[in-house]
Amino acid sequence: MDHVEEKMLFPYAVSNYYNQVQVQVQNGEQKTRRRRKKVKEGELSAELKKRRLNDEQVKFLEMSFKKERKLETGRKVGLATELGLDPKQVAVWFQNRRARHKSKQLEEEYTKLKSAHDSVVVEKCHLENEVMKLKERLCEVEEEMKKLSMNGNTVPSGGNSSPSSSFSTITYHPQPQLLVKEFGAEAEPEIFYVPEYSEYGYPNFLDWGSVYGI
DNA sequence: GTGCCGCCGCGGTTACATCA
DNA sequence: TTGATGTAACCGCGGCGGCA
Numbered sequence: 001m002d003h004v005e006e007k008m009l010f011p012y013a014v015s016n017y018y019n020q021v022q023v024q025v026q027n028g029e030q031k032t033r034r035r036r037k038k039v040k041e042g043e044l045s046a047e048l049k050k051r052r053l054n055d056e057q058v059k060f061l062e063m064s065f066k067k068e069r070k071l072e073t074g075r076k077v078g079l080a081t082e083l084g085l086d087p088k089q090v091a092v093w094f095q096n097r098r099a100r101h102k103s104k105q106l107e108e109e110y111t112k113l114k115s116a117h118d119s120v121v122v123e124k125c126h127l128e129n130e131v132m133k134l135k136e137r138l139c140e141v142e143e144e145m146k147k148l149s150m151n152g153n154t155v156p157s158g159g160n161s162s163p164s165s166s167f168s169t170i171t172y173h174p175q176p177q178l179l180v181k182e183f184g185a186e187a188e189p190e191i192f193y194v195p196e197y198s199e200y201g202y203p204n205f206l207d208w209g210s211v212y213g214i
Numbered sequence: 215g216t217g218c219c220g221c222c223g224c225g226g227t228t229a230c231a232t233c234a
Numbered sequence: 235t236t237g238a239t240g241t242a243a244c245c246g247c248g249g250c251g252g253c254a
Contacts, residue, residue, distance in 0.1 A: 051242060052231070070223085092243060095223070100241090102224095 053093070057083045061090070065097050 053061070060083055068075070071094045080087040 053242080073221090089242080091222080093241095096242070099224080099226095 053085070053089075057085065061093055061097070065094065069094070069098055069101070 076087045080090045
């Protein structure tokens with residue numbers, strides 16, 4: 001490719017379009033880089049103004065990109081010949097296109113992950129709400145038991161009653177108890193069994209789930 | 215095995231084009 | 235007119251294959 005042709009295809013790839021500038025690179029160090037000169041209004045040549053690829057060229061390149069995202073030399077030269085471009089332009093177009101594709105993919109992936117995250121947050125709120133209700137219910141039951149023991153009643157144990165000195169030392173050896181679950185005004189009462197009580201008068205920790213049917 | 219060279223892809227950047 | 239966004243082209247770097 002001679003100089004004139006190069007200028008036609010790459011108007012910026014000519015030395016007098018560049019300045020040597022000091023730039024700061026990623027690690028903070030200063031480096032000399034070649035930078036395109038800014039062109040003043042009115043100084044834009046015809047070549048500079050026709051930098052953008054036309055619709056037909058873009059369409060063709062897009063079709064080619066869909067088939068294969070990487071560009072081997074033969075294909076690059078073929079495309080360049082077909083479109084009247086420089087092979088380097090084709091290479092640059094594919095490079096930029098891959099970058100755009102990757103960026104778009106990342107954006108989509110982020111959207112999906114964010115959506116999944118939001119769902120989990122909502123689910124967490126529901127579960128926390130449920131835990132609060134269960135704690136309230138537990139307090140009510142404990143209060144009820146306290147009252148019963150204060151009145152000198154024993155907590156029914158499968159029809160058999162046994163005396164107890166105080167709430168803190170009360171020990172149950174129950175047959176499975178029947179309770180009525182009464183969450184929500186509109187909910188049907190639900191009958192379920194209370195598990196065996198521990199030595200502290202409370203169900204074993206791991207049994208609480210079965211107490212409330214969760 | 216090693217050093218050099220050319221090519222390629224990638225991440226990041228710049229300047230210009232376009233649009234609201 | 236201006237700021238935001240898109241795009242073409244570039245830089246610097248690292249990886250890889252061919253070659254002496």
